Amino acid sequence: MGMSNWIIGMVEDGTLCPECQGAGTVEVDHYHRQSFDVPYGDIYTTTEECDNCSGEGTIEGEEW
Numbered sequence: 043m044g045m046s047n048w049i050i051g052m053v054e055d056g057t058l059c060p061e062c063q064g065a066g067t068v069e070v071d072h073y074h075r076q077s078f079d080v081p082y083g084d085i086y087t088t089t090e091e092c093d094n095c096s097g098e099g100t101i102e103g104e105e106w
């Protein structure tokens with residue numbers, strides 16, 4: 043049947059956060075220019091708390 047696939051993304055405590063897929067953190071890319079004369083620079087990534095779920099990984103009280 044395959045009709046149960048819709049349940050993916052649902053967890054016991056709520057709905058899995060679509061932004062971080064339940065991780066509670068998201069990777070954010072930062073582009074750090076050297077100067078105005080140099081069109082490229084360092085790119086680094088940091089892991090930050092997900093704003094969408096406040097780091098919980100799930101969204102409570104929301105329905106699809």
Ligand SMILES: [Zn+2]
Pocket residue numbers: 059060061062063064065066067092093094095096097098099100
């Ligand atoms: Zn999230």
